[in-house]
Amino acid sequence: MAVKQPLPAEPRRTVADEVYRALKRDIITLRRPPGAALTEHELAAAYGSSRVPVREACRRLQQEGLVTAIPYKGYFVNRISLREIADCFELRGVLETHAVDSAVRRASADGLARLQELAAIEYTYHDWSSYADFLERNQDFHIQLAGLGGNERLVAVLGDLLGSMQRFFFLGLDLGAFGPEMRREHERLVEALSSGSAAAAVACVQEQIASSRQRVQRALTRNGIDLPIQ
Amino acid sequence: MAVKQPLPAEPRRTVADEVYRALKRDIITLRRPPGAALTEHELAAAYGSSRVPVREACRRLQQEGLVTAIPYKGYFVNRISLREIADCFELRGVLETHAVDSAVRRASADGLARLQELAAIEYTYHDWSSYADFLERNQDFHIQLAGLGGNERLVAVLGDLLGSMQRFFFLGLDLGAFGPEMRREHERLVEALSSGSAAAAVACVQEQIASSRQRVQRALTRNGIDLPIQ
DNA sequence: ATCGGGAAGATTGTATACAATACGTATACA
DNA sequence: TGTATACGTATTGTATACAATCTTCCCGAT
Structure with missing residues (x-):
C-alpha cells in the first residue's frame, strides 16, 4: 500500500x-x-x-x-560580474566535491544506473533550443550526482546555484562542439564512482568544473564581452 | 561624494x-x-x-x-529529524571550512578587528532572552567570519543555513554554562587567523562546529527528546 | 541662473473580495 | 451495512482596488 x-x-x-x-x-x-x-x-x-x-x-x-x-x-x-562568476564556480566546486566524495561511499547501484542515463545527453549543432535543453539536462545530471551524496540540504542549495549559473553559458554562446567532450566527462565520472575510487571521482568532478569555467571564460573573451570586475 | x-x-x-x-x-x-x-x-x-x-x-x-x-x-x-541535523552540520562544516581557509589569505586588519568585537559575547545564566540574543550574536560572528573569505554567494547560503539551524539549539535548552567556552573558541579562532596559519584556523573552526554539534546531541539525549531518524 | 517646493505620475505595498481546490461528512442507494 | 456521490466548509490561489512611497519635472522665489 x-x-x-x-x-x-x-x-x-x-x-x-x-x-x-x-x-x-x-x-x-x-x-x-x-x-x-x-x-x-x-x-x-x-x-x-x-x-x-x-x-x-x-x-x-x-x-x-x-x-x-x-x-x-x-x-x-542582476548584473553579471567577473567576481560573481568566480564566486559561483568556487562555491560549486566546494559543494560538488564534497557531494562526490560522499557519493563514493553511499551510492547505490540503482542511483548509479539513473546517473548513467542522465549522462547520455547530446545536442544538435547550431540548434539553439536543443542547446538550451542540453544545459537543462546537464544540470539534472549534476543534481542527481550530488543527490548520491545523501545530503538533501546540500542538493537544494546546489540546485539554486546551478540555476542561477545557467545564464553564464548563454553569454558568449556560439554552440561549439563540446557536447561529446562533456558526455565523455560524464561517463568517466560515472566509471570512477562505480569503481569506488574517491580520489579519482573527486579529481574528475573538479576537472569537469574547471573546464566548464574555462568554456565560459573563453566564450567571454572570444566575443569581446567586457564584464565589470565586481 | x-x-x-x-x-x-x-x-x-x-x-x-x-x-x-x-x-x-x-x-x-x-x-x-x-x-x-x-x-x-x-x-x-x-x-x-x-x-x-x-x-x-x-x-x-x-x-x-x-x-x-x-x-x-x-x-x-518543518519537523526536525536526526538526518536533517546531520545534513545541516555537515554542510555548515563544508562551507565554513572553505571560507576560513580563504579568509587566512584575504582577511584585512580591519575585518579581523570587527571579528574580534563580535567574538566578545556572553550571556547571563538562566536568562532566556539573553540566551536568544547570544545565539543571534554568535551567528553574526560566523557570518562575519565567512565574509572574510570574500565569497558573497557562500555567505548568503551560510546565512540561510545558520538561520534554520538556530532552533536546534532551543530543542534541549537548559542554559548551560558554555558561554565562556564558546567565547574562548572564538578568540582562539581570531588568533589563528591573525597568525596566518590556515591549518590552525581550519582545525579551529572544525573543532568548533564539532563541539556545537555535540552540545545539540547531548541536549537531545539529556532531555529525552526522540527525533525521527529522517 | 540656481535652488527649493510641490504636484503629478509611476511603482510597489497592503487590504479585501472572489475563485479554485481539497477534504471531511452526510446521505442516498444497493 | 458498505460504498459511492454530492455537498459544505476550510484553505489557499488570484484579481482588483486603494494606500504609501519614490522620482521627476516644473515653476516660482531668491
Whole structure:
C-alpha cells in the first residue's frame, strides 16, 4: 500500500509557478538581459496574469540570486560580474566535491544506473533550443550526482546555484562542439564512482568544473564581452 | 561624494518584513514547534496584518527551509529529524571550512578587528532572552567570519543555513554554562587567523562546529527528546 | 541662473473580495 | 451495512482596488 506522502517535488500547476518558470527561463537565456528593469505591471501583461503571481515569482527569483528588488522602485535582473562568476564556480566546486566524495561511499547501484542515463545527453549543432535543453539536462545530471551524496540540504542549495549559473553559458554562446567532450566527462565520472575510487571521482568532478569555467571564460573573451570586475 | 548605491542590507520596514522576522523568531524559538500547522488567516490575526504580507513571509521561510507549503492545504513548520541535523552540520562544516581557509589569505586588519568585537559575547545564566540574543550574536560572528573569505554567494547560503539551524539549539535548552567556552573558541579562532596559519584556523573552526554539534546531541539525549531518524 | 517646493505620475505595498481546490461528512442507494 | 456521490466548509490561489512611497519635472522665489 502506497503511503500518501506530501511530495515536495510535485508540479504545483499554479499561475505563480508558471510565471516563475517562464520568467526564470527568460532571464537564464538572456532574453531579459542583466541590468534589465522589470515592473510587476509589465510582467503581468507579458505573462498574462495579475500582479500577485508575478510578485511571488519575483520574490523567489530574488532569493535565488537572479533579480534584486528595490522597494517602491522595481525589480532588476542582476548584473553579471567577473567576481560573481568566480564566486559561483568556487562555491560549486566546494559543494560538488564534497557531494562526490560522499557519493563514493553511499551510492547505490540503482542511483548509479539513473546517473548513467542522465549522462547520455547530446545536442544538435547550431540548434539553439536543443542547446538550451542540453544545459537543462546537464544540470539534472549534476543534481542527481550530488543527490548520491545523501545530503538533501546540500542538493537544494546546489540546485539554486546551478540555476542561477545557467545564464553564464548563454553569454558568449556560439554552440561549439563540446557536447561529446562533456558526455565523455560524464561517463568517466560515472566509471570512477562505480569503481569506488574517491580520489579519482573527486579529481574528475573538479576537472569537469574547471573546464566548464574555462568554456565560459573563453566564450567571454572570444566575443569581446567586457564584464565589470565586481 | 557618496555614490547612491542600492544597499541590499538596508532594513525594509515593510509589514511583510516584520511578519517574516516575527514568524521566523517564533519558529526558531520553538513557540511554533516542528510539525505545527499554520494558516494564513490565523497568522494574519496573530501578527496584525492581512494575508498578503503573511503569504510573502511564509514563502520566504519555505525557501529557507523552515516551513513547507502544500497547495490549497496550508503551511507546516518543518519537523526536525536526526538526518536533517546531520545534513545541516555537515554542510555548515563544508562551507565554513572553505571560507576560513580563504579568509587566512584575504582577511584585512580591519575585518579581523570587527571579528574580534563580535567574538566578545556572553550571556547571563538562566536568562532566556539573553540566551536568544547570544545565539543571534554568535551567528553574526560566523557570518562575519565567512565574509572574510570574500565569497558573497557562500555567505548568503551560510546565512540561510545558520538561520534554520538556530532552533536546534532551543530543542534541549537548559542554559548551560558554555558561554565562556564558546567565547574562548572564538578568540582562539581570531588568533589563528591573525597568525596566518590556515591549518590552525581550519582545525579551529572544525573543532568548533564539532563541539556545537555535540552540545545539540547531548541536549537531545539529556532531555529525552526522540527525533525521527529522517 | 540656481535652488527649493510641490504636484503629478509611476511603482510597489497592503487590504479585501472572489475563485479554485481539497477534504471531511452526510446521505442516498444497493 | 458498505460504498459511492454530492455537498459544505476550510484553505489557499488570484484579481482588483486603494494606500504609501519614490522620482521627476516644473515653476516660482531668491
